[in-house]
Amino acid sequence: MRKKIVAGNWKMNNNKTETEALIAALSTKGSFSGVAVKIAPTSIHLSHAVEALSDSAIEVIGQNMHQAENGAYTGEISASMLQSVGVNSVILGHSERRAYFNETDEALAEKVSTAVTHDMEVVFCFGEELEDRKAERHFEVVERQLRKGLFHLEAAAWKTIVLAYEPVWAIGTGETASPEQAQEMHAFIRSLIEKVYGEAVADNVSILYGGSVKPANAQEIFSKPDVDGGLIGGAALNADDFFAIVQSI
């Protein structure tokens, strides 16, 4: 059975005081069941977040990591560094990393392999740009991103892979893919995985939607059969909004 997941990607937001305040606010929220809730603060606050949420079911995850084990990569963090502070899951391939930090499909495939070697969960992001959708290339683009980033994995590795379809045109724009557009793409992704890896892998992989998910639209998006939750940006910076989204699943 695949998991329902709601994850908050805080991106480059929240200084120490703001991080502490948001975590404190999240901690006071009621319990939730049947959904895995995750937050991804920026890397220097991961350690604090893990400690502050040690009694909570909320899991702390990373926003990125480098593919090498260690070495001369100024400014980067490694899988074992994340794990040493209690972080065992990492977002990889976010469109902002691809666009602003030149992360290629090839580098992402290496990052995924490193995470899998470390038994880390990967929340793998992908999605088409507006021009791709207008030109009706969105299925092709998504298929290429998945093939290049993930399809080198053996079937067994897929137990720690979570997919996050984030159409670039819907990120931070207030424009959401319609629930039907999300379902159509998620069903396409699942059928692609079934073709390559078989039904068991396809049925068990959680596919999250990301892009302007808000309390007002979460329930309708999450009601679609192939949408297993969401990766939330802006609305994850407010504890009430984030929990309203968690409760929508």
Ligand code: 13P
């Ligand atoms: P928004 O929810 O702000 O559109 O961001 C989505 C996202 O990029 C999550 O990773």
